[in-house]
Amino acid sequence: MSTPTILEKIKSYKLDEIEAAKAETPLEEMEDRARAAPAVRPFKDALLQASINGYGLIAEIKKASPSKGLIREDFDPAALAAAYAEGGAACLSVLTDTPSFQGAKEFLVEARAACDLPVLRKDFMYDTYQVAEARSLGADCILIIMASVTDAEAAALEKAATDWGMDAIIEVHNAEELKRAEALASPLIGINNRDLNTFETSLDTSRKLARYVPEDRIIICESGLETPEDLADIARYGARCFLIGETLMRAEDVASATRRILANPLTAGGM
């Protein structure tokens, strides 16, 4: 038997978590909670309207990761959310997975309450129950990772998000996943520069894939972005939206680091 990949390991414990959550909070009750949640903040609109150098930034609240271990010790989701808003982020992404990212559902609630930005629930989604759960926490957008779901699962998750009034980012890493993503309706296509199984991260993934994304979709370049020059370079390939975690999470002054990465490298002199 071959060793399970990281995505297979994550899927295995997620399915257990989902069953446990359903036993604790049945779907009907979760849906009641979702209906009682704060109104949706339009995620896509915020991303497109935010225009610092024409960029829309999704700033990620990420304590740890499978590839890097602990990223940030001094970790206060509310303070980080406020710093990101002050620095010019358009939206937030909050990791809610605990075993691999030391995230928590409460982090999303705390971060969203500390600012006016729409929030992506960054987690591994397999079941529409998780979409209702995301909405119950206040999430405004979910992530659908094509590498970890079937076409039918992706369509069901996307429909659930739409039914709850939320947006969905469809994440791809290669041409085959992009083709499958095009069959979905969501205009938000996240190109993840990180191979989620090998952790190899290269901006070449965005450079190569961006040209194949249909013009009516919005490209979000994800992972491995470190400098204003990176953003300017990737913008030449047609991506104006960026999802950044580690670089900002490692900064002492998160608001300043956010402002700096969004600055025009020709006038700002880099990070």
Ligand SMILES: O=C(O)c1ccccc1NCC(=O)[C@H](O)[C@H](O)COP(=O)(O)O
């Ligand atoms: O970050 C990881 O190590 C990782 C491993 C396995 C699955 C997903 C993983 N990360 C999720 C992400 O895609 C990133 O958190 C996000 O794009 C931000 O990336 P970065 O700016 O490089 O922190």
